[in-house]
Amino acid sequence: MNPMNPILDVQDIVKYFPVADGIWSRPKSWIKALDGVSFQIHKGESFGLVGESGCGKTTLGRIILRLLEPSSGSIRLNGIEITRLNRREMRVLRRDVQMIFQDPQSSLDPRMTVASIVTEPLRSFQKVGRQELRSWAVNLLEKVGLKAADLDKYPHAFSGGERQRIGIARALCLNPGLIVADEPVSALDMSIQAQVLNLLADLKTSFDFSSLIISHDLSVVNHMCERVAVMYLGVIVEMAPSSIFSHNQRHPYTAALVSAVPIPDPHQKQLPLTLMGEIPSPVDPPSGCLFHTRCPYCFERCRVDRPTLVEIAAGHTVACWLNEGRGLDTIIS
Amino acid sequence: MSSTLLEIQDLTVSFHTPQGVQGAVDKVSFSLGEGETLGLVGESGCGKSVTALSILGLVDTSAGVVESGRILFRGQDLLGISPEALRRLRGNEISMVFQEPMTSLNPILPVGRQIAEPLMVHQGLSKTEAFASAAAWLERVKIPMVGKRMKEYPHQLSGGMRQRVMIAMAMICRPGLLIADEPTTALDVSTQAQILTLIEKLKADFKMSVMFITHDLGIVAQTANRVVVMYAGQIVEAASVTDIFDRPAHPYTKGLLKSIPRMGIPASGSKKRLQEIRGSLPSLDKPIYGCRFADRCPEVFEPCRVKRPHLMLVQGRQQSRCWLYANGSDKH
Numbered sequence: 066m067n068p069m070n071p072i073l074d075v076q077d078i079v080k081y082f083p084v085a086d087g088i089w090s091r092p093k094s095w096i097k098a099l100d101g102v103s104f105q106i107h108k109g110e111s112f113g114l115v116g117e118s119g120c121g122k123t124t125l126g127r128i129i130l131r132l133l134e135p136s137s138g139s140i141r142l143n144g145i146e147i148t149r150l151n152r153r154e155m156r157v158l159r160r161d162v163q164m165i166f167q168d169p170q171s172s173l174d175p176r177m178t179v180a181s182i183v184t185e186p187l188r189s190f191q192k193v194g195r196q197e198l199r200s201w202a203v204n205l206l207e208k209v210g211l212k213a214a215d216l217d218k219y220p221h222a223f224s225g226g227e228r229q230r231i232g233i234a235r236a237l238c239l240n241p242g243l244i245v246a247d248e249p250v251s252a253l254d255m256s257i258q259a260q261v262l263n264l265l266a267d268l269k270t271s272f273d274f275s276s277l278i279i280s281h282d283l284s285v286v287n288h289m290c291e292r293v294a295v296m297y298l299g300v301i302v303e304m305a306p307s308s309i310f311s312h313n314q315r316h317p318y319t320a321a322l323v324s325a326v327p328i329p330d331p332h333q334k335q336l337p338l339t340l341m342g343e344i345p346s347p348v349d350p351p352s353g354c355l356f357h358t359r360c361p362y363c364f365e366r367c368r369v370d371r372p373t374l375v376e377i378a379a380g381h382t383v384a385c386w387l388n389e390g391r392g393l394d395t396i397i398s
Numbered sequence: 399m400s401s402t403l404l405e406i407q408d409l410t411v412s413f414h415t416p417q418g419v420q421g422a423v424d425k426v427s428f429s430l431g432e433g434e435t436l437g438l439v440g441e442s443g444c445g446k447s448v449t450a451l452s453i454l455g456l457v458d459t460s461a462g463v464v465e466s467g468r469i470l471f472r473g474q475d476l477l478g479i480s481p482e483a484l485r486r487l488r489g490n491e492i493s494m495v496f497q498e499p500m501t502s503l504n505p506i507l508p509v510g511r512q513i514a515e516p517l518m519v520h521q522g523l524s525k526t527e528a529f530a531s532a533a534a535w536l537e538r539v540k541i542p543m544v545g546k547r548m549k550e551y552p553h554q555l556s557g558g559m560r561q562r563v564m565i566a567m568a569m570i571c572r573p574g575l576l577i578a579d580e581p582t583t584a585l586d587v588s589t590q591a592q593i594l595t596l597i598e599k600l601k602a603d604f605k606m607s608v609m610f611i612t613h614d615l616g617i618v619a620q621t622a623n624r625v626v627v628m629y630a631g632q633i634v635e636a637a638s639v640t641d642i643f644d645r646p647a648h649p650y651t652k653g654l655l656k657s658i659p660r661m662g663i664p665a666s667g668s669k670k671r672l673q674e675i676r677g678s679l680p681s682l683d684k685p686i687y688g689c690r691f692a693d694r695c696p697e698v699f700e701p702c703r704v705k706r707p708h709l710m711l712v713q714g715r716q717q718s719r720c721w722l723y724a725n726g727s728d729k730h
Contacts, residue, residue, distance in 0.1 A: 331639045
């Protein structure tokens, strides 16, 4: 892992959506979906973004793929600043970053055969002969555990898990350096999830891509990723190796989130650190620390100043005033 | 354990569609005691929701048919009573909470009215009394600013709050049995924790039994006393929650337990592979000879594809539908 050459470098991404009072009026307020997000993904790394509704993780995923434009900030893919590229220039770069979507049903065109679906990225970029397309498709299908006989079938002939495999094959078509997966297994049954998770792990080894995994499911991200960022209301509150899911959470939100995941072991009865209240509206976010309204450890400074991400250990950053030398380590554990 | 509240005997439900008859639930039998939480676990198509809907007579639509069996609630067979009697039971003695509160709540009625309604209908309370009770319940389910919320419509509430409203509606007549069908699947994990804690507290305060339908083994481990595992319309295993996790007795249960990604395991090469269950659900529109899990089973042997296994006693109160446990007394 070379920290000098991240494959993806996101700096200070801000995204505000206007809330208008009608079609013709000026925005009366703004939905602050992302309010200054920065992180890097290194070559070969699997990076996870976790958070609950409204945290901005899906919006961030779309911005990285330029399916949505940021209000401000920079995104560098392989060192190239992509926010200022025009459509033609961006199209060239899209060879190198592909997406796997959440819903295997709606992410495949029902009127295209599997062969067309998985080779569409290739056909978008160059003219390829029919024979070559078919053998490319067969190769991809076999890599995801499907068969040559599936080439001419339509998506409806497949189960959810198989459709997700087709989506994965399509994402791998051009051997991208970065794959962005938004809830890649959430729509699948438990036994199928394991198949797809194993498949993604195997493919990562053989194709050697870096990945950004966006999910609300902490155990999936724990399994798939080496490093994770926890998001809340448009900002990253903690970023660390995925071991953080078992110990050493330094942000109260991360600790509460981890404690809330039900443990599949009846001998380990857990007491979730239940948070008070609900996630505030992104139209009217709290002053100071965005989490202070629900934080059991909130003190005066939290209401006034917003903490920034500070490195507290190698590879571990937290945005919380508790971590500024107040010696409160023992409270959260 | 205390007395049996609900006993399901050989319940068989199918759907009669223009394409043919599709089996959904096949000779399912289990019981639920007073004050017990039963976890009904399985994946898509296993029949857990259809089983629950059958209890309340909600599956008898134009396509769903209860072919045979008995559903005994406090000794009375719900499949034999009149529709009026069943309606009196619903929301009163047996209540149900569903996964998508937005589709279960009436979008054009204020929330307060929806909660108060069961009291006016089932217990003949006046509007004032019922509304006062509704407000008290909203407080009990920890909804802030109750007065304001009572007048709001479902779309004005968040997912977690809507689910609390559903729970308030389900609890207001103090049912003996609460059936919760994936009540937290659509919610964030922290909201889910709040709802699960709430259900536990209500269960204790009101001495209620709970049938918790879920695909999440973590929820089962944390909330259930007994577990019934379903696969392709049949019960494949039934046991106490500790037995299910400590010594699962069916290859499907074992496979599920090994295939879920877990937290708390430190990041290293060792966590890279999960143990999969190969293949996928069999199609149920053709009859299946032998065990329905045979094609995916790592322990399949000669009798499996030939003779359909029944539920066999493994030990104590643990049963498994698997020829591996053919010794010992049989139980249909």
